[in-house]
Amino acid sequence: MKVLKKRIYIHRNEIIDSIEIYxxxxxxxxxxxxxxxxKRGWRPYVRWDNFQQQPHVDRYDENGALLEQMNTPEKELDEIERLVRIFRRNLAAMSLEDLA
Amino acid sequence: MKVIIRNRVDGEYVHEKADELMRKYGSLDSLGQKASIEKCASPSVVDDYELLKALSKGAEMEEETIFHDYSIFSVLGETRVEILDYLQKNRVRSIKELASALSRDYKNIYYDLTVMRRMELISMVKNGKERVPVSRVKRIEILFE
Structure with missing residues (x-):
């Protein structure tokens, strides 16, 4: 088994934290x-994961509390990085269908 | 352009990481329950659970930080590279010892370490009453693509 952890800086104060387990x-x-x-540290905006074999996307509010969730197809890091680089903080205002 | 910082992830680090998670959550089972209950509200718990599960099965680990611009160089200037270089080759017993070895002011070294810790270039390991800086970096690659 192998754990791959990556932190990708999108901008000085924007990152994608990635964990993949093979x-x-x-x-x-x-x-x-x-x-x-x-000021309170890193706060999640949007997250894609497949916990319990259920790929989905989660969106969080300004306090880091879950706002909404939707099932998605399996995602790859390259795809997510492309999406994040294009929309960045605007991800918070997009519909979940566009993130799924 | 791409800068990749590959972290040192040896057996000792993996063991420490697993121990840290066990101390935080008690056991893999209790963490599993917490992850199932809080999976939406607390995403880091889910990651911790999957990580601890893998590590307890003897998984290897790789860690890297990737920059696609020059921003890392505003953090990683000459004096901080010197700190990293020194910590690669030497184990220090305190920040004071590091400051003395590099003929630097304690306050400045402390500030540099704070910034470097935030970027996960170093970790501060507890050693008795002291917090000891340890380099986490194994390799830094600059790729001109």
Whole structure:
């Protein structure tokens, strides 16, 4: 088994934190969290993960509390990074369908 | 352009990480329950659970930080690279010892370490009453793409 942790800086105070866990070549778990730094530390905006084999996207409010959730197809980090680079903080205002 | 900072993730680090999670949550089972209940409200708990589950099965680990611009160089200037270089080759017993070894003012070194810790370039390890800086960096690559 292998755990791959990546932190990708989108901007000085915007990151994607990624965790992928592989069993051989099979990816068993992933989470990709777009976060913005505030005075209280890193706060999640949007997160894609497949916990309990249920790929979904979560969106959080300004206090880091879950706002809404939607099932998605399995996601890849490259795809998420492209999406985040285009929309950045505007992700918070987009419909979940566009993030799924 | 891309800068990749690859962290040092040896057996000792993996063991410490697993211990840290066990201390925080008690056991893998209790963490699993917490993750199932709080999965939406607390995403970091879910990551911690999956991480601890993998580490307890002997998983290897890789960690890297990626920058697609020059911003890392505003953090990683000459004096901070010197700190990293020194910490790669030497174990220090205190921040004071590090400041003395590099002929730097304690206050300045302390500030540099704070910034570097925030960027996860170093970690502060508890050693008795002292917090000891340890480099987390194994390799820094600059790719011109």
């Amino acid at each position: 069993d051989g070549s099979r990816r068993k778990y992933y989470s990709y969290t777009y976060m913005v730094e505030t």
